[in-house]
Amino acid sequence: xNRILALIERDLRKFFRSPALMMVSMVFPLVQLVVLGYxxxxxxxNLKVGVVNQDHGLxxxxxxxMFGAIAANAQTFxxxxxNDPKQAIHDLRNGRINxxxxxxxNFSRDxxxxxxxxxxxxxxxxxxxxxxxxxxxxxxxVQDFNQPSVQPRVPGQVTLSVVELYPYVPYIQYLLAGxxxxxxxxSAMIGGGIIYIDDKARGIHEGYLVTPITKFELIxxxxxSGALKAILAxxxxxxxxxxxxxxxxxxxxxxxxxxxxxxxxxxxxxxxMMFLLMVRVSDPLVPRATFGVLNTxxxxxxxxxxxxxxxxxxxKVIARVDPxxxxxxxxxxxxxxxxxxxxxxxxxxxxxxxxxIMMGAATLLFRRTL
Amino acid sequence: xxxxxxxxxxxRFNGFTAVDALTFxxxxxxxxxxxxxxxxxxxxxxxxxxxxxxxxEGVALVNGFDVIRQPNQVRRCIGVIPQAxxxxxxxxxxxxxxxxAKLYGVPRERRARIVKELLEAVQLEKWADHPVKNLxxxxxxxxxxxxxxxxxxxxxFLDEPTTGLDPTSRIAVWEMLxxxxxxxxxxxxxxxxxxxxxxxxxxxxxxxxxxxxxxxDSPMKLKASIPAASFLEVSFSxxxxxxxxxxxxxxxxxxxxxxxxxxxxxxxxxxxTTIELVEAARRAGIVxxxxxxxSTTLDNVFTHYTGRQLRDELQEGKYDISFxxxxxxxx
Numbered sequence: 001x002n003r004i005l006a007l008i009e010r011d012l013r014k015f016f017r018s019p020a021l022m023m024v025s026m027v028f029p030l031v032q033l034v035v036l037g038y039x040x041x042x043x044x045x046n047l048k049v050g051v052v053n054q055d056h057g058l059x060x061x062x063x064x065x066m067f068g069a070i071a072a073n074a075q076t077f078x079x080x081x082x083n084d085p086k087q088a089i090h091d092l093r094n095g096r097i098n099x100x101x102x103x104x105x106n107f108s109r110d111x112x113x114x115x116x117x118x119x120x121x122x123x124x125x126x127x128x129x130x131x132x133x134x135x136x137x138x139x140x141x142v143q144d145f146n147q148p149s150v151q152p153r154v155p156g157q158v159t160l161s162v163v164e165l166y167p168y169v170p171y172i173q174y175l176l177a178g179x180x181x182x183x184x185x186x187s188a189m190i191g192g193g194i195i196y197i198d199d200k201a202r203g204i205h206e207g208y209l210v211t212p213i214t215k216f217e218l219i220x221x222x223x224x225s226g227a228l229k230a231i232l233a234x235x236x237x238x239x240x241x242x243x244x245x246x247x248x249x250x251x252x253x254x255x256x257x258x259x260x261x262x263x264x265x266x267x268x269x270x271x272x273m274m275f276l277l278m279v280r281v282s283d284p285l286v287p288r289a290t291f292g293v294l295n296t297x298x299x300x301x302x303x304x305x306x307x308x309x310x311x312x313x314x315x316k317v318i319a320r321v322d323p324x325x326x327x328x329x330x331x332x333x334x335x336x337x338x339x340x341x342x343x344x345x346x347x348x349x350x351x352x353x354x355x356x357i358m359m360g361a362a363t364l365l366f367r368r369t370l
Numbered sequence: 371x372x373x374x375x376x377x378x379x380x381x382r383f384n385g386f387t388a389v390d391a392l393t394f395x396x397x398x399x400x401x402x403x404x405x406x407x408x409x410x411x412x413x414x415x416x417x418x419x420x421x422x423x424x425x426x427e428g429v430a431l432v433n434g435f436d437v438i439r440q441p442n443q444v445r446r447c448i449g450v451i452p453q454a455x456x457x458x459x460x461x462x463x464x465x466x467x468x469x470x471a472k473l474y475g476v477p478r479e480r481r482a483r484i485v486k487e488l489l490e491a492v493q494l495e496k497w498a499d500h501p502v503k504n505l506x507x508x509x510x511x512x513x514x515x516x517x518x519x520x521x522x523x524x525x526x527f528l529d530e531p532t533t534g535l536d537p538t539s540r541i542a543v544w545e546m547l548x549x550x551x552x553x554x555x556x557x558x559x560x561x562x563x564x565x566x567x568x569x570x571x572x573x574x575x576x577x578x579x580x581x582x583x584x585x586x587d588s589p590m591k592l593k594a595s596i597p598a599a600s601f602l603e604v605s606f607s608x609x610x611x612x613x614x615x616x617x618x619x620x621x622x623x624x625x626x627x628x629x630x631x632x633x634x635x636x637x638x639x640x641x642x643t644t645i646e647l648v649e650a651a652r653r654a655g656i657v658x659x660x661x662x663x664x665s666t667t668l669d670n671v672f673t674h675y676t677g678r679q680l681r682d683e684l685q686e687g688k689y690d691i692s693f694x695x696x697x698x699x700x701x
Contacts, residue, residue, distance in 0.1 A: 002475065003472065003475070005472070007473075010458065010461070010469045013458075013460070013465060014458060014460045017460040018460060202454060202456060203452050203453070204458070206422065207452065207470070208473065209421075209422055210420050210421065210445060210448065210450040211470070212442050212445045212446050212473075212474065212475065369422055370417060370422045370423050
């Protein structure tokens with residue numbers, strides 16, 4: 001036990017004397033949380049839409065009032081008037097405006113006669129996000145336009161009443177679970193990958209191997225010291241991230257205890273995976289070269305930034321075996337729903353079994369000699 | 371009982387034989403030197419003796435323990451200083467030593483005393499609480515030596531302990547090793563490239579080449595075993611036809627080797643051969659551009675047994691040149 005503690009002591013002393021290392025382990029995921037959270041989380045606003053009105057009838061006045069209401073409230077778009085449709089299309093192609101609404105001649109007459117009136121939305125579909133936002137906004141506008149002025153006393157159409165179980169979740173809160181898992185992964189990658197191989201290459205491990213330390217003590221020492229740093233990063237990110245993202249009741253002690261359990265289990269899973277990947281590696285370039293690939297392969301298919309249900313089948317297979325998926329699911333349950341252990345038991349079980357398998361394989365492959 | 375007994379020890383890597391059936395003994399309390407060029411198998415041998423790699427064949431007993439069957443007993447009684455400096459730069463000298471004391475299972479009550487004693491022995495007590503990154507190369511090497519002794523081993527293995535150190539630091543390390551050996555009753559096995567180091571420190575020297583033992587004896591006996599007392603290195607303004615044959619006829623000349631227009635003459639009587647050499651050059655009408663005479667060193671022994679010189683040593687001017695004569699012409 002003393003030998004395991006000696007390895008942990010050495011590693012932690014080095015870690016706490018290297019502010020740059022601590023910053024990289026914790027600040028990178030925090031920066032990613034803030035930047036990605038706000039970059040993807042906001043509503044699209046202030047688009048410019050050209051309006052070519054070829055009708056000028058009474059119904060177009062109603063339409064214009066509705067455009068004005070959107071510009072004043074949701075601020076999704078403002079309108080720019082065009083007399084010449086060709087000029088409007090030219091400006092759309094050159095990026096001066098984001099879309100063109102064409103109100104054809106006789107629109108008002110067709111509307112009153114209920115003769116299939118139409119308006120056209122010509123959009124720049126190279127930007128799917130902008131196109132979707134405009135489409136959604138104008139679809140709603142057209143629906144509202146079609147509503148009769150006087151509502152029937154008892155509506156005959158089916159309406160959908162939506163009940164939200166939880167308060168509104170901004171994207172930064174949705175992303176927080178992934179950022180905490182990422183912080184743990186970065187620590188595991190640095191501690192269990194880069195530093196482990198650098199120490200091996202520098203001959204530090206040779207120094208350990210000539211002492212009477214056992215294979216079990218060495219593996220436990222390497223794993224626990226790496227896991228402790230990952231746990232630290234996970235806890236810092238959970239706390240700071242929750243405050244930054246505006247998670248309700250961020251210091252709820254019961255949730256903090258549950259978070260601690262998930263952080264510990266996730267750290268052990270990721271560090272043991274890293275240990276298995278690096279157990280026979282001796283080239284210091286290898287962990288650095290695999291860092292980006294592993295990050296992409298584990299982080300994005302996990303559902304951290306986008307729901308797994310949207311993935312193609314092959315990516316769903318990755319998600320199913322990816323420890324990130326289960327960590328992210330557990331963190332989301334705790335951050336966004338404040339659930340109990342019942343909702344995350346499956347995640348904890350997967351991560352624990354994963355740790356045992358990874359450690360078992362790494363122990364088999366680990367050599368007590370050079 | 372010998373401190374180290376090695377019999378037919380062999381190590382093969384994918385068909386390449388790095389250590390080839392070595393057999394030798396190291397007596398208790400002596401400093402035993404392993405000499406050999408790069409790739410001779412010195413480090414492989416040390417790694418087998420310190421349980422870092424398993425031998426392919428043969429037997430090695432360290433302090434009576436078999437390196438294959440009783441590796442943990444071997445590890446408890448040896449201290450090892452590898453070639454690379456492996457102390458943690460961010461930790462202090464004391465912290466580095468404490469970590470290793472814990473790895474060796476030194477009890478807490480003995481730890482502080484031993485660390486203090488060893489830091490004093492290597493004259494680093496003032497630097498005990500400084501991060502290792504602030505120490506010079508020589509100080510770091512001394513710290514590593516102290517670190518290797520933190521569990522009070524009976525045997526000490528040092529792989530090229532002074533490589534990369536300046537001459538002052540090398541001498542400091544030599545003195546320290548002699549003192550530690552005397553005070554702590556250590557048996558030391560070291561590998562080195564430096565012949566003067568082996569000459570100064572070692573009671574016995576084994577010369578290894580291509581994984582084989584080519585010579586083993588005390589430095590004095592090894593020097594006496596080669597057929598020359600002195601060596602002359604000489605160059606000339608021009609080299610006449612058949613000049614090598616003329617040099618071979620010089621009185622007491624044992625052998626003449628020419629390399630890159632420099633003649634290396636082994637002589638049983640250095641002064642007499644030198645005088646005759648200058649006279650022969652005068653008679654041939656050529657000028658002696660440079661001349662160096664040296665008594666037999668371990669370099670000569672090494673060259674004699676391995677058939678090659680450590681060229682990097684020559685470039686660094688580490689030869690014990692007792693007399694140098696230069697006059698005009700090429701230098």
